Amino acid sequence: MSNIGVIFRREFAAYFNSPIAYIFIIVFLVLNCGLFMTPFFLAQLADMRDFFGNLPLFLIFFIPAVSMRLWAEDKRSGTFELLMTLPMKSSEVMLGKYFAAMAFYVVALLGTLTIPIMLSVLGNPDLGAVFGGYLGALLLGGLYMAVGIFTSGLLRDQISAFILGMLACFALFLVGIPAVSATIDGWVGGLGSFLQNAFGLMPHYQALQRGVLELGDLAYFLGLTAVFLVLNAVWLEGRKY
């Protein structure tokens, strides 16, 4: 089995070795489906726009809660030293952990497939937009998770890692909102627009949500995810010195 696979297997199983995983998934499904279903009967529209519209805010809490343990727990329990003296690259350990956390998120996300199935039965939803929405949810989660694994590495305490990760994700969310960037522009001319264009995730996310697949939006999510993973790898190597 490949090195990444060995770590992935252990980390993925670790989520389900404690009841927290099940609680996380139930909370994720109840809140997301609940928030979606409440206005659904009023609007009577067979689309998932509301569902995906809630995700960027909701995931700011959910993803850091999933990722907070990734390094912080190992550092606290002493297994960090075990992992870092295995005959594999630290980046392989990191990717194993990252993919395991993503797999956990995907399991939670799969639980929401009941909604598009229900919509298809009841009406005629735009499946392109649904597909784009799920792709956006995956990419958005992937970016938040990369931020989360990075902040988890910086700290020894899971709760601090959670809060720091949440703040970092929130910052990425905020700078992409026009009202916020306009306010920042008012303080320092051009800074708000620059931040919005460079880091803001909402414009890219909304494009995917509409079912529009553009290279620029994919590149934004994948590129920024890669940046945080590389930062994490650099930190893992740099800590030795």
Added chain:
Amino acid sequence: MIEVRNVTKRFGATVALDGVSFRLDKGEILGFLGPNGAGKSTAMKIVTTFLAPDSGTVSVDGIDVLRDPLEVRGRIGYLPENHPLYVDMMVHEYLQFVGRARGLAGDELRRRLEWVAEACGLGSVYRKPINELSKGFRQRTGLAQALIHDPEVLILDEPTSGLDPLQIIGIRELIQSLARTKTIIFSTHILQEVSPVTDRVVIINGGRIIADGRIGELERAAMGRNRIFVAYRAPAAEAEAALRGLAGLHEVRPVAGREGAARFEVRTDFGQDVLAPLGRLGQSRGWDLLELQESPFSLEDTFIALTRQGAAPREVSHV
């Protein structure tokens, strides 16, 4: 096999290791001694490639730890100071995980699992969750983890800390049984644990090596003189005067003894035979000889003397 040359490591303003050098040949066991905070763990973390030295070089089996850390890690089994265990896993799951992460698979993995479970006495807890294990079993699971890939080099940081005497003996016997085939460094701040396992020690204090050699040599180097206890049935003052008249005795000090006995502690140079003259002295004066024994310094005495002298690093004739 393991060569540490002039290694320095700082953490901020603290100097954890200051020009540390020692070497270890294949098949040797090294007791790494020092008070808490002396730099033992840091040195071990550098050899295992967990930390990088600020300066100096470390090689394992001729491979530099900075140039090819993965190759070095593959040859080392490492037990860190705090149990490196995933408490949410069962013992066998945990050992399987470490075995796979170290590249074992299939039949080989199965054979190694059986072997470590047997060697570390884990049979009774093999399918129990680690968080239900006692400290002794946790330590053994940690040791099993270090042995799973049958490494040439074992680095054990405080393998017996926190264990009860029986468990300590168990771990000690395990280390001894591995001794023939492996190169082992183990650290401890408890001196009695060293001598049953090996006589090669490196003593470190304040980040510097203050002694490196065999226990006997270190005792001589540290204490300078031999120590002998002698007791006669004789008037104390008379006996003391007689002893002071003997050649070759550097110090004569009355110490407490049995009722009616004049008991003394005397110091001589190493290699000088004073036992026979002390015996004859009693005969010639008509005193019964009640006690005559050479009393080697305990490792504690040596350790304390060396850590006090610590400022001046000394190299004892190398093994």
